[in-house]
Amino acid sequence: MYNKKIGILCWEENAIPKGVAKIASLRGSAVNKESYDFPVVIKRVKGANPETIIFNPSENTLISMIYEMQNMVKTDDVYAIGTSCGFNAIHQTKLANAVNVPVFASSLLQVPLIAKFLKENQSIGILSARSKSLTKKHLYEAGITDSVSLNILGMEDYHEWNKLLVNTNDDIDLKIIESEICEASLELLKVNSHIRAFVLECTDMSPFSAKIREITELPVFDFITLAHYVYSSL
Template structure:
């Protein structure tokens, strides 16, 4: 006997997307090949990167809730977003939807901190340090004294994403992320792990890991963890004696 109650089955995670035109390579949350499981997408019209990062996303609270509700009606059992700055809507979304919500990769910071040896702490790389306010950090449960470094002053990454350019030099973006990671770890020698705030940073996570030697967490690590609980893997019964 199977139970229904929704329209679409097999994709438990719904992703709220900003309205953009910039290219999204594998690893990016908006490239469907990134995920080892099916996902649903909904675009929040008018929610541009500049508006959400550099202004106040709370002005579009109802638009995000409406699109998230559409994902739930479609069949999603949990909702995530494609911008770390949407942590500022975490409480609004989870109150309105009735399903688990993970609005930002920053939500991993408290958990990761619990895994680190005494004296070590989590550092954050963000697309816009000046725009990441205490309200954003509080929405994700991030301590306000967390070391943060932005890619704002780099060659390409922040400017291309926030300006929503139709063409992006991804090699230059990679160098921006590596530079920011090195500055972050040089300025704070107690950092034991890095969290990537921006969902467009995932393609460079491995490069950052190699360059710094530190564990690197991102929206990819958050969503794969999130999905694993919404759709737990079924293991075959072991009939033979394991000895």
């Protein structure tokens, strides 16, 4: 089992914001091989960057992702493929149709399952890199229906976090990033005290999942929990 590999698609090399590159050094990052208990193949996708994935999803970038996925299946012998940005949920159906291995484009795919774990009057809190870009189509493609109770909070109004998407050449303070993510999770609980689980849309939040669990005392699901779930089935 543990010789099988999973492929991970990520942003092209010259498009990585300085802060994202810093987070990538942390265990828990989707592009850090130490985050996984199994072998992974990481492939950078031509044209994949915040503009073409988050702000204005691009068909050309989708084509590039499909090309890299098909190559990974053919040459790297991967048994499943994920992507390192939760906003790729919008392409879930097309990506899954492109190859003959399981594809998990976003941590949001866990939401329908988690909803079944909870009582009908309980809710799921979603922390997103940018809630303004998280559309109903993203949710629909992840299998999330209107029957699922959600509270979504975006990090775009948090100063340090916003450097990851807007001021991409600026360095970041990881302690402040952690503090902002924790503050956002507590803010969600203030909005809805019935939240009983968190899902982190953004893979750059995964290194801070343990801290969110600690301060909220609630389950936290992220891209890494999804990847290990998928791998356990192979």
